[in-house]
Amino acid sequence: MAPRWKGKGSEAKALADPMSKIVLELQSSLTQSEAHALLSGCSALLAVEAEQTDLLNRACLGRPIVTAEKDKQWFQLGMEEAFYLSHSLKCLRIVGEDNCPINNEELWQYMNSKKRTFPLFYKAYSHLRERNWVVRSGSQYGVDFVAYRHHPSLVHAEYAVLVLSEGDDDANGRLRVWSDFHCTIRLCGSVAKTLLVLNISKNGQGTVSPSCLEHYAVEERTIMRWNPEQCREDQTISENVIKTVSSLQW
Structure with missing residues (x-):
């Protein structure tokens, strides 16, 4: 997008x-x-x-x-x-x-x-900020953050961001069932945003001090809803699948 x-x-x-x-x-x-x-x-x-x-x-x-x-x-x-x-x-x-x-x-x-989710949310926030994205609260869209390419007065938010982490119940309450997943994708589509899931891996580190952030890893994944309008006989099947991209082009 x-x-x-x-x-x-x-x-x-x-x-x-x-x-x-x-x-x-x-x-x-x-x-x-x-x-x-x-x-x-x-x-x-x-x-x-x-x-x-x-x-x-x-x-x-x-x-x-x-x-x-x-x-x-x-x-x-x-x-x-x-x-x-x-x-x-x-x-x-x-x-x-x-x-x-x-x-x-x-x-x-x-x-x-x-x-309790501050370590994960901060890692996600700083990860985006260090790549020069403007990051604001995404509560009005039902997500954790929204990310802008520049100042919101100049451009609409490009990504709706969810922060997840394996084994962390506080961060993983979303997208556990298909209905949640489907609703989130539909909502992002209705406001013209791409869902960006940032999966934070702690790599065995705790949350005792900010030094643990150096060992945290961030996996980026964008998810877009399949649009049936794209399904035409003159198009290949590969164009008609849900797109899941493992990394972003910054």
């Missing part, structure tokens, strides 16, 4: 301002300002200046919060977003309510206590 750009010139804008460049600029800006975010429940609150507000919006990280403050903009970062900026990009410090810094080991334990 080809990208569905929003309006004339959207693709050119995306090519002129690649996501990799935006994220590098954000990383540099947050590092130089020694930015820190306050851990609050299942999110982190980050106060930034005008330049960083623009970069966070362009990178599609966090959600702006409307406040009465004129000189600062607050952003609410999700768990995966906060840990990605802190652990992977190393450009954000996380502090607790007492304003004391929380290291990555402590933050990892905290995230795990709030969300």
